[in-house]
Amino acid sequence: MASRLLRAAVLGPPGSGKGTVSRRVALGFGLQHLSSGRLLRDSLRAGSEVGDAARQYLEKGLLVPDHVITRLVLSELELRRGQPWLLDGFPRTIGQAEALDKVCDLDLVISLNIPFETLKERLSRRWLHPPSGRVYNLDFNPPLVPGVDDVTGEPLVQQEDDRPEAVAAQLRRYKDAAKPVIELYRSRGVLHQFSGTETNKIWPYVHALFSSKLAPLQSKEAN
Numbered sequence: 001m002a003s004r005l006l007r008a009a010v011l012g013p014p015g016s017g018k019g020t021v022s023r024r025v026a027l028g029f030g031l032q033h034l035s036s037g038r039l040l041r042d043s044l045r046a047g048s049e050v051g052d053a054a055r056q057y058l059e060k061g062l063l064v065p066d067h068v069i070t071r072l073v074l075s076e077l078e079l080r081r082g083q084p085w086l087l088d089g090f091p092r093t094i095g096q097a098e099a100l101d102k103v104c105d106l107d108l109v110i111s112l113n114i115p116f117e118t119l120k121e122r123l124s125r126r127w128l129h130p131p132s133g134r135v136y137n138l139d140f141n142p143p144l145v146p147g148v149d150d151v152t153g154e155p156l157v158q159q160e161d162d163r164p165e166a167v168a169a170q171l172r173r174y175k176d177a178a179k180p181v182i183e184l185y186r187s188r189g190v191l192h193q194f195s196g197t198e199t200n201k202i203w204p205y206v207h208a209l210f211s212s213k214l215a216p217l218q219s220k221e222a223n
């Protein structure tokens with residue numbers, strides 16, 4: 001069971017906990033964690049061609065065009081041939097799902113359903129360390145010292161996208177784009193939806209699901 005080459009994806013709106021859940025799965029089951037947002041931010045910092053193409057969309061909190069993100073994610077997957085991985089935030093449109101289909105099938109797709117009010121509140125309590133992409137939440141994972149990054153001691157900032165009006169617009173865009181993606185994976189029998197207001201309450205169910213496919217590396221309490 002442990003050697004199974006699992007290909008999984010975590011879908012969900014901005015702030016739904018994709019990153020938090022993906023990190024725990026990666027740590028608990030030894031999967032490579034590939035966050036599309038993280039890959040884009042790394043490309044932006046590196047000043048690569050993809051980073052330049054994505055900049056204007058990232059700055060406005062809009063979805064990056066399919067051909068840009070698809071090229072980036074698929075080239076990372078090519079580097080991880082033969083390894084089990086977990087995609088965080090990709091595919092987010094039906095075009096992306098179709099592009100992924102051409103290189104592999106997903107075995108497991110997690111979709112996180114979090115109430116809008118919870119997302120709004122969560123994101124308004126979120127602070128970011130822009131150079132590293134480290135994210136804090138004042139309730140869930142606060143920085144050790146208020147207002148500064150734990151590792152570098154540099155200042156944290158709040159993003160424009162995390163204002164309530166911006167969150168509402170992002171959520172609408174997410175739902176429109178994600179609906180056909182969710183339907184596709186449901187029709188294939190690989191979709192698992194989790195609803196709730198707290199990641200820590202959803203996590204045991206996600207852990208149990210992955211445990212049914214892979215041997216855990218460590219106990220869930222360790223995460």
Ligand code: G5P
Pocket residue numbers: 012013014015016017018019020021035036037038040057058061062063064065069088089090091092093096122123126127135136137139140141197198199200
């Ligand atoms: P990202 O980087 O994929 P988003 O906006 O989709 O960004 P984000 O913000 O990374 O999603 P998340 O990963 O779903 O959120 O959630 P998270 O970071 O784990 O949790 C959110 C916050 O809540 C954190 O502060 C966390 O600590 C806290 N939290 C978690 N659980 C709980 C809880 O139970 N309680 C509380 N109180 N707090 C909690 O994408 C960025 C941009 O890249 C582009 C787009 O422009 C996008 O806007 N992009 C793409 N464009 C096109 N196609 C794609 N596939 C793209 N992927 C990215």
Ligand code: MG
Pocket residue numbers: 018019035037088089
């Ligand atoms: Mg994330």
